[in-house]
Amino acid sequence: xxDPIPTPLAPAPDILRCAYMELVVTDLAASRSFYVDVLGxxxxxxxxxxxxxxxxxEFIHHNLVLRKGPVAAVAxxxxxxxSPEELDRAVAFYTELGCRVERRAEGFTKGIGDSVRVIDPxxxxxxxxxxxxxxxxLAWRYDLxxxxxxxxxxxFNQVTPDVPRAVKFMEDLGFRVTEDIQDAxxxxxAAWMRRKPTVHDTAMTGGDGPRMHHVAFAxxxxxxxxAICDKLGALRLSDHIERGPGRHGVSNAFYxxxxxxxxxxxxxxxxxxxxxxxxxxxxxxxVHDNQRRDWWGNPVVPSWYTEASLVLDLDGRPQPVVARTDxxxxxxxxxxxxxxxxxxxxxxxxxxxxxLPSWKQGEYKLGHQL
Numbered sequence: 001x002x003d004p005i006p007t008p009l010a011p012a013p014d015i016l017r018c019a020y021m022e023l024v025v026t027d028l029a030a031s032r033s034f035y036v037d038v039l040g041x042x043x044x045x046x047x048x049x050x051x052x053x054x055x056x057x058e059f060i061h062h063n064l065v066l067r068k069g070p071v072a073a074v075a076x077x078x079x080x081x082x083s084p085e086e087l088d089r090a091v092a093f094y095t096e097l098g099c100r101v102e103r104r105a106e107g108f109t110k111g112i113g114d115s116v117r118v119i120d121p122x123x124x125x126x127x128x129x130x131x132x133x134x135x136x137x138l139a140w141r142y143d144l145x146x147x148x149x150x151x152x153x154x155x156f157n158q159v160t161p162d163v164p165r166a167v168k169f170m171e172d173l174g175f176r177v178t179e180d181i182q183d184a185x186x187x188x189x190a191a192w193m194r195r196k197p198t199v200h201d202t203a204m205t206g207g208d209g210p211r212m213h214h215v216a217f218a219x220x221x222x223x224x225x226x227a228i229c230d231k232l233g234a235l236r237l238s239d240h241i242e243r244g245p246g247r248h249g250v251s252n253a254f255y256x257x258x259x260x261x262x263x264x265x266x267x268x269x270x271x272x273x274x275x276x277x278x279x280x281x282x283x284x285x286x287v288h289d290n291q292r293r294d295w296w297g298n299p300v301v302p303s304w305y306t307e308a309s310l311v312l313d314l315d316g317r318p319q320p321v322v323a324r325t326d327x328x329x330x331x332x333x334x335x336x337x338x339x340x341x342x343x344x345x346x347x348x349x350x351x352x353x354x355x356l357p358s359w360k361q362g363e364y365k366l367g368h369q370l
Contacts, residue, residue: 001162001164001165001168002162002165003162003165004165004168005097005121005122005165005168005169005172006097007172008092008093008096008097008172009096010089010092010093010095010096011089011092011093012089012090012093012172012173012174013081013086013087013089013090013093013128013173013174014081014082014083014086014089014174015079015080015081015082015086015128015173015174015175015195015201016079016080016081016082016195016196017079017080017195017196017201018077018078018079018153018154018155018156018195018196018201018202019060019063019078019079019080019129019153020060020062020063020064020065020076020078020153021063021064021065021074021076021077021078021153021156021212021215022065022067022074022075022076022078022108022109022127023064023065023066023067023072023073023074023075023215023262023264023309024067024068024069024071024072024073024074024075024312024316025066025067025068025069025072025260025261025262025264026068026069026070026071026072026262027261027262028049028050028051028066028068030261031051031066031260031261031262032046032051032066034240034260034261035051035053035064035066035260036051036053038231038232038235038237038240039148039150039217039228039258039266039268040056040146040148040149040150041053041054041055041063041064041150041217042054042055042056042138042144044061044062044111044135045061045062045110045111048068049067049068050065050066050067050068050109050110051065051066052064052065052109052110052111053065053066054135055150055151055152055153055217055218056138056139056141056144056145056149056150056151057137057138057139057151057152058135058137058152058153059134059135059136059137060080060111060132060133060134060135061110061111061112061132061133061134061135062109062111063152063153063217064153064215065109069316071310071318072262072263072264072309072310073309073310073311073312073318074125074212074264074309074310074311074312075125075312075316076108076117076125076126076127077124077125077126077127077156077158077202077212078112078126078127078128078129079126079127079128079129079195079201080128080129080130080132081128081129081130082130083130084114084130084131086128086130087103087114087115087116087128087129087130090116090118090128091103091116093173094116094118094120097120097121099118099119099120099121100118100119100313100314101116101117101118102116102117102118102314103115103116103117104117107129107131108127111132111133111135112129112131112132112133113129113130113131113132114129114130114131115127115128115129116128116129117314118314119313119314119319120169121169122158122160122165122166122169122209122210123160123209123210123311123319123320123322124158124210124311124319125311125312125313125314125319139151146227147223147224147227147228147230147231148219148224148225148227148228148231148268149219149220149224150217150218150219150268151217151218151219151220152217152218153215153216153217153218154198154216154217154218154267154269155198155199155200155201155202155203155215155216155269156201156202156203156212156214156215156216157202157203157205157212157213157214157215157216157267158202158203158204158205158209158210158211158212158213159205159206159207159208159209159210159211159212159213159308160204160205160206160207160209160210161206161207161208161209161322161323161324161325161326162206162324162326163188163189163190163191163204163205163206163326164188166191166204167180167188167191167193167204170193170202170204171193174195175193175194175195175201175202176193176194176275176280177191177192177193177282178192178193178194178199178200178275178280178282178283179191179192179199179250179251179282179283179284179285180192180282180283180284180285181250181284181285181286181287181292181329182284182285182286182287183286183287183288183332184286187287187326187327188206189205189206189287189328189329190203190204190205190206190250190329191203191204192250192251194275197274197275197276198272198273198274198275199250199251199252199253199272199273199275200251206324206326206328206329207305207306207308207324207328208321208322208323208324209308209321209322209324210311210319210321210322211308211309211310211311211321212264212265212308212309212310212311213265213308213309214257214264214265214266214267215264215265215266215267216266216267216268216269217266217267217268217269218268218269218270219268219269219270220270221270221271222245222254222270222271224268224270225244225245225254225255225256225268225270226245228256228268229241229245229256232258240258240259240260241256241257241258242257242258242259242265242301242303242304243255243256243257243300243301243304244256244257246294246295246296246298247294247295247296248293248294248295249285249289249291249292249293249294249295250283250285250292250293251272251273252271252272252273252295253269253270253271253272254269254270254271255267255268255269256268257304262309263307263309264309265304265307265308265309287329287332287333288332288333290333300330302330305328305329305330306330
């Protein structure tokens with residue numbers, strides 16, 4: 001860890017859960033079509049500049065805001081807090097850290113009341129709110145459910161250069177680590193952190209940042225994810241599929257990664273596990289375990305490691321991106337030939353030349369893939 005962020009004396013706000021993300025998109029009509037017509041999110045409200053969307057089991061005004069703008073980026077990672085008084089705590093907590101803090105009694109988006117937005121010490125735009133407009137929860141409206149029904153916002157994933165630094169700060173904010181990826185030398189490549197009792201409300205992924213890796217929506221079952229893949233294929237939109245479907249080792253969840261029309265990454269996610277007990281054990285994965293990212297040992301496409309969305313400051317300007325100086329996960333988990341195992345026990349099994357089986361070669365190869 002370099003340059004640790006001091007722990008404020010002021011108490012942190014009591015965060016309930018990740019609640020919504022505000023995305024800036026360059027073509028509002030194209031993004032609306034993707035999230036509504038293809039993925040089935042519900043329009044709560046819309047105008048010429050923004051579309052407010054929610055998942056089927058949500059009762060607050062929205063889980064996703066699509067706002068038209070010149071640069072595709074994230075304007076806010078938004079969290080709901082336990083009471084209105086927590087907003088005062090958020091102001092005190094971040095003011096003590098010297099962060100820029102802005103509070104609006106009328107809120108920053110439609111449907112949300114008194115809110116605090118900050119640029120945190122990691123460079124991310126965070127929002128905290130309690131007051132919200134209630135809308136119809138559509139859990140019982142099965143006439144509106146599609147085969148790939150998205151029922152909840154599950155988590156965010158953030159890219160940051162120094163993961164231990166980010167983890168320590170998020171722990172000061174009240175988050176707890178559920179899983180992480182490390183190597184024998186102690187380098188941490190990613191960490192999953194939660195407020196609600198699931199695997200995560202956000203994850204800190206090592207890389208050039210601050211950037212947004214993905215926003216994730218949950219389905220009830222893995223067959224819902226397969227249905228989304230089938231729909232994308234039927235619509236000749238399979239190019240939106242970046243990775244999966246598959247099952248993660250980390251989180252044990254079934255997953256699919258998509259890219260929206262601006263390249264923002266969206267994960268469809270289901271069936272992780274309960275983490276709410278105070279002695280819930282942290283699961284640490286070896287970075288060289290090829291089942292950590294995909295339980296079936298399938299490769300991670302290079303774009304998943306290298307590409308992510310910009311984040312904005314409170315004036316709507318892209319935040320500068322700082323390079324990671326620790327080793328990258330992609331660099332240490334792919335052999336020098338581009339398709340080898342790097343896990344020691346697999347090296348012995350694969351033979352002296354440490355190559356993958358012939359039917360796997362080409363999948364791990366970087367570049368020149370068919």
